[in-house]
Amino acid sequence: MQPFVYNALPSRVIFGTGTLDQVPQEIKRLGCSKALILTTPQQAKEGKELKKLVGDLAVGIYTNATMHTPTNITDDAVGLAQKLGVDCLVALGGGSTIGLGKAIALRTDLPQIVIPTSYAGSEATPIIGQTQDGQKTTQKTMKVLPEVIIYDISLTLTLPTQMTVTSGLNAIAHAVEALYAQEANPIIDLLAQEGIKSLAKALPVVIRGKEQDVLQARSDALYGAWACGTCLGAVGMSLHHKLCHTLGGTFNLPHAETHTIILPHAIAYNAPYAKSAIAKVASSLGAENAAQAVYDLAKGLGVPYSLKELGMKEEDLEKAADIAVKSPYPNPAPLERERLLKLLRDAWAGNRPE
Incomplete structure (x- = not known):
């Protein structure tokens, strides 16, 4: 066996069917009570349903997550998060939404709960890619690693x-x-x-x-x-x-x-x-x-x-x-x-x- 170094990442992973129902208790488990829900425009309906499920634990929803995480979109979302005084982020969607959650966390250090609806895999990484002036750059930092990942198989059944x-x-x-x-x-x-x-x-x-x-x-x-x-x-x-x-x-x-x-x-x-x-x-x-x-x-x-x-x-x-x-x-x-x-x-x- 060759010498090696392995660093395990400290994320909580919940996997199964119907696990979306666990979002409220996971928000509380983080000690939070003012969540901002994130989606793309295409998944705004699902985001609103999640907000209803979360109830008083959600103080707002942002539905403009965009592919390649442009910094101007992040500016807008961070502004909303600060205005609402949110204490955690709940990202529902694929790589675009997860990327936005990471970008907000990078600037604010807010904890993240991520609910993937595709197979992008970004939710399991401390890596963020952002686009500004036509150039996409990436960085690796534990500030963007989601604290909780909730995999709900039922959310992928209608994936095109x-x-x-x-x-x-x-x-x-x-x-x-x-x-x-x-x-x-x-x-x-x-x-x-x-x-x-x-x-x-x-x-x-x-x-x-x-x-x-x-x-x-x-x-x-x-x-x-x-x-x-x-x-x-x-x-x-x-x-x-x-x-x-x-x-x-x-x-x-x-x-x-x-x-x-x-x-x-x-x-x-x-x-x-x-x-x-x-x-x-x-x-x-x-x-x-x-x-x-x-x-x-x-x-x-x-x-x-x-x-x-x-x-x-x-x-x-x-x-x-x-x-x-x-x-x-x-x-x-x-x-x-x-x-x-x-x-x-x-x-x-x-x-x-x-």
């Missing part, structure tokens, strides 16, 4: 087909990069392989399986998302996440779809330099070629598999490659502009990795 798949593949990306991260360790390796396996088996059943099997598959997918998110929270990020943050922050491409498209190409890029890690990915997928297996999974489930489909302009690929190599970051394979440009061109065209 495309979001189910892209959100799930986004989660798989967290586990893949954890396997070749600088801080990789045997505990996270096991969790990463478990997360990849759970999601890869569950997603096809959720989308195309028999009705009686879907609830169990949704449960397995949400469990896998937690496992993958925990991996991302415990170790660092590499090429895949750097490229996705560049494409999302600068070119405003949708988060989960971008992760879905870039992942197989990032795996192929790193494969010769991280053979053991990529072999674990392949084994978890039940395949010989990890990059091709991820590509085939996405394409086979009918989600976008090219940047072109997302509206990315071919002439912007050069700029994206320039941004991606600007600041050095850990990655198994050397970060070479021309190789990165080829990766982006293959992703843009939707080519199957070799």
Whole structure:
């Protein structure tokens, strides 16, 4: 066994069906009584229902959480939180809402209760990404790690087909990069392989399986998302996440779809330099070629598999490659502009990795 360092993250995790009902007691458990509920505009209805459930423990609701966590939205939400004198945050939704909760916590140190409705995994990490002036930056700080995560399987049952798949593949990306991260360790390796396996088996059943099997598959997918998110929270990020943050922050491409498209190409890029890690990915997928297996999974489930489909302009690929190599970051394979440009061109065209 090689020497390693492992830091466990201090989050309380509640997993099951119908667990949303536990929000009021979790607010009280934190010693709080003036919660601000956060959602996107699309989930405002669910936020209002949650506010009704919470009753007098909620003093307000903010329904303008936005993809890539733009700082002007955070300014607005922080202003409301201060005006209402809130003492905790309750974020109901996917990565956009969870990101906003983290951004508010970063500035105010308010405790967070997070209720994920997708497989984004951000809820399990002390990582925050924010966008300002067309540039998305990330930082890692325990100030943004949610104190409580409530996973309610029933909240994922109506997750749209495309979001189910892209959100799930986004989660798989967290586990893949954890396997070749600088801080990789045997505990996270096991969790990463478990997360990849759970999601890869569950997603096809959720989308195309028999009705009686879907609830169990949704449960397995949400469990896998937690496992993958925990991996991302415990170790660092590499090429895949750097490229996705560049494409999302600068070119405003949708988060989960971008992760879905870039992942197989990032795996192929790193494969010769991280053979053991990529072999674990392949084994978890039940395949010989990890990059091709991820590509085939996405394409086979009918989600976008090219940047072109997302509206990315071919002439912007050069700029994206320039941004991606600007600041050095850990990655198994050397970060070479021309190789990165080829990766982006293959992703843009939707080519199957070799």
